[in-house]
Amino acid sequence: MVEDESRMAGLVKRALQEEGHAVDVAADGQEGLWLATENAYGAIVLDVMLPGLDGIGVCRRLREAGSWVPVLLLTARDGVGDRVRGLDAGADDYLVKPFSLLELAARL
Helix, strand or coil: CECCCHHHHHHHHHHHHHCCCCCCCECCHHHHHHHHHHCCCCCEEEECCCCCCCHHHHHHHHHHCCCCCCEEEEECCCCHHHHHHHHHCCCCEEEECCCCHHHHHHHC
């Protein structure tokens, strides 16, 4: 999971762990990209608005590097153009904040 808001990251991490997932957390795009290229994850939950390299950039770089790990983007941006931009960058799914933890788990 790549999320710069520590409270949100902790909440989602705890909820996913309760669902049986192992979860690593990165607080910015560069760290998230590094973790994603160094580890074989089953999925990546990726915030769009991150300091430095944003989530769209992380997703695009992963795809350019040949990584096809499923990516679920999380964001407060809910416009159609925002969703299309994320999906065009290679994301597999897009979930708008605020969201239900049950829905996040189901999408993963």
